[in-house]
Amino acid sequence: xxxxxxxxxxxxxxxxxxxxxxxxxxxxxxxxxxxxxxxxxxxxxxxxxxxxxxxxxxxxxxxxxxxxxxxxxxxxxxxxxxxxxxxxxxxxxxxxxxxxxxxxxxxxxxxxxxxxxxxxxxxxxxxxxxxxxxxxxxxxxxxxxxxxxxxxxxxxxxxxxxxxxxxxxxxxxxxxxxxxxxxxxxxxxxxxxxxxxxxxxxxx
Amino acid sequence: xxxxxxxxxxxxxxxxxxxxxxxxxxxxxxxxxxxxxxxxxxxxxxxxxxxxxxxxxxxxxxxxxxxxxxxxxxxxxxxxxxxxxxxxxxxxxxxxxxxxxxxxxxxxxxxxxxxxxxxxxxxxxxxxxxxxxxxxxxxxxxxxxxxxxxxxxxxxxxxxxxxxxxxxxxxxxxxxxxxxxxxxxxxxxxxxxxxxxxxxxxxxxxxxxxxxxxxxxxxxxxxxxxxxxxxxxxxxxxxxxxxxxxxxxxxxxxxxxxxxxxxxxxxxxxxxxxxxxxxxxxxxxxxxxxxxxxxxxxxxxxxxxxxxxxxxxxxxxxxxxxxxxxxxxxxxxxxxxxxxxxxxxxxxxxxxxxxxxxxxxxxxxxxxxxxx
Numbered sequence: 001x002x003x004x005x006x007x008x009x010x011x012x013x014x015x016x017x018x019x020x021x022x023x024x025x026x027x028x029x030x031x032x033x034x035x036x037x038x039x040x041x042x043x044x045x046x047x048x049x050x051x052x053x054x055x056x057x058x059x060x061x062x063x064x065x066x067x068x069x070x071x072x073x074x075x076x077x078x079x080x081x082x083x084x085x086x087x088x089x090x091x092x093x094x095x096x097x098x099x100x101x102x103x104x105x106x107x108x109x110x111x112x113x114x115x116x117x118x119x120x121x122x123x124x125x126x127x128x129x130x131x132x133x134x135x136x137x138x139x140x141x142x143x144x145x146x147x148x149x150x151x152x153x154x155x156x157x158x159x160x161x162x163x164x165x166x167x168x169x170x171x172x173x174x175x176x177x178x179x180x181x182x183x184x185x186x187x188x189x190x191x192x193x194x195x196x197x198x199x200x201x202x203x204x
Numbered sequence: 205x206x207x208x209x210x211x212x213x214x215x216x217x218x219x220x221x222x223x224x225x226x227x228x229x230x231x232x233x234x235x236x237x238x239x240x241x242x243x244x245x246x247x248x249x250x251x252x253x254x255x256x257x258x259x260x261x262x263x264x265x266x267x268x269x270x271x272x273x274x275x276x277x278x279x280x281x282x283x284x285x286x287x288x289x290x291x292x293x294x295x296x297x298x299x300x301x302x303x304x305x306x307x308x309x310x311x312x313x314x315x316x317x318x319x320x321x322x323x324x325x326x327x328x329x330x331x332x333x334x335x336x337x338x339x340x341x342x343x344x345x346x347x348x349x350x351x352x353x354x355x356x357x358x359x360x361x362x363x364x365x366x367x368x369x370x371x372x373x374x375x376x377x378x379x380x381x382x383x384x385x386x387x388x389x390x391x392x393x394x395x396x397x398x399x400x401x402x403x404x405x406x407x408x409x410x411x412x413x414x415x416x417x418x419x420x421x422x423x424x425x426x427x428x429x430x431x432x433x434x435x436x437x438x439x440x441x442x443x444x445x446x447x448x449x450x451x452x453x454x455x456x457x458x459x460x461x462x463x464x465x466x467x468x469x470x471x472x473x474x475x476x477x478x479x480x481x482x483x484x485x486x487x488x489x490x491x492x493x494x495x496x497x498x499x500x501x502x503x504x505x506x507x508x509x510x511x512x513x514x515x516x517x518x519x520x521x522x523x524x525x526x527x528x529x530x531x532x533x534x535x536x537x538x539x540x541x542x543x544x545x546x547x548x549x550x551x552x553x554x555x556x557x558x559x560x561x562x563x564x565x566x567x568x569x570x571x572x573x574x575x576x
Contacts, residue, residue, distance in 0.1 A: 056469050059466065060469050062409060062412070064409060064470075
């Protein structure tokens, strides 16, 4: 049984953050089941639901109730999928406050698939500039592919590319959890070149 | 079982009147509260130790406790807590032994690490060494009270060569020590190792207390000080009472909302549910306090916080009347009825002295009369 915990820090309903989190979780689940992982349990955490409890816990020093349960789920997870909206060029404050309540050292070695959403493509580096250092500090094992989705990526031209990034990140999670390598076999581009009619054809 | 009160010595604006007591008023009020605690029949008065506003609980609790000792006859004086991390253990050994003489043994003390970051550097220490300081400093303090000629070397203070701390403890009996900690298993282990008392249970949920007390009891037995059930446990708690529950809640809410310890945080309902805080009728306080036993077992000392958050002195004295007249007598009876015979009381100077005598007599060779 593999326990996948998904942390989604969107504030609206419906939220594009939740939408991306669902897609990442679904892709990861499919990849894992395809790699002979017998059972994958997905547990969703909507950080928004804990907003008041998070503020209380920061002030009292201890989380209670459903928040405490979800924090326990985070530390016991086999892998995490985290998705935050981008606020002021970084992760959201509520997302960070939730993570501030995770016990020191308890995420060490946990594989994490990083995701973020934002209003425009110009925030794509939020994953590498904000999320990655945070999880590096926490000792988590962040996967190389982070998935950033701008609003425009949910339709139109970016949609297919977003789907490919989701698949790639999910594949990396599979590699880490199921030892099923995502590495493509080496290609000799001189032996395995593309015939010219195909090149012409791809122009459409 | 012992019942008493502890103070954190906060100078807080009364949110109802808008008036802030002066430090002088607060210090004098603390003495009045301690005297009243004895008058209404409580067993213990405890003071915290702080070095930062708004807490003016003395930087040196022994000064306050000595003053109270001179004005009382019966009540046991203790701390909640004495900082074992940022105080020099040599000074602690001397100050508390001196207090012990002044009050004829009517004292003990509770050690804690302190939770205010800047206090450490103010005293030339580093909070990252908190546990290490608690372990090393107490090892030295323990030795100073038990050995006349101390040779000692550690990491955190100047070595000692042929040092004798003065005065020596009263009757050669070191003051009894409790170790307080919210969530550090190392401190529960430390208390168990020495066979000292362990204290917990103020602002946190009961699960934490339960875990810590269970660990302490288990290790107390492991180190051969008695059975797990015989370990010496002290609990904190906070109460505010009026004849009827609704009045208590209504009156206490503004104080709760502005208290330095939890102001602006969770609601009164949440804190009441999640922590030992009880606001209601005397009967509700009795029932809640009796329920503590269900998760820590039979214990030796129950202290209540009743004077913080800017509550006026008059109100605090009223709370003491209710505690003394309506709550503690019932708790005494109920707890005593449930307690197995082999669970001891909290150690006192007299009981420790008697135990030391018994041990000395047992170790003397018995003369067997010849039979002829």
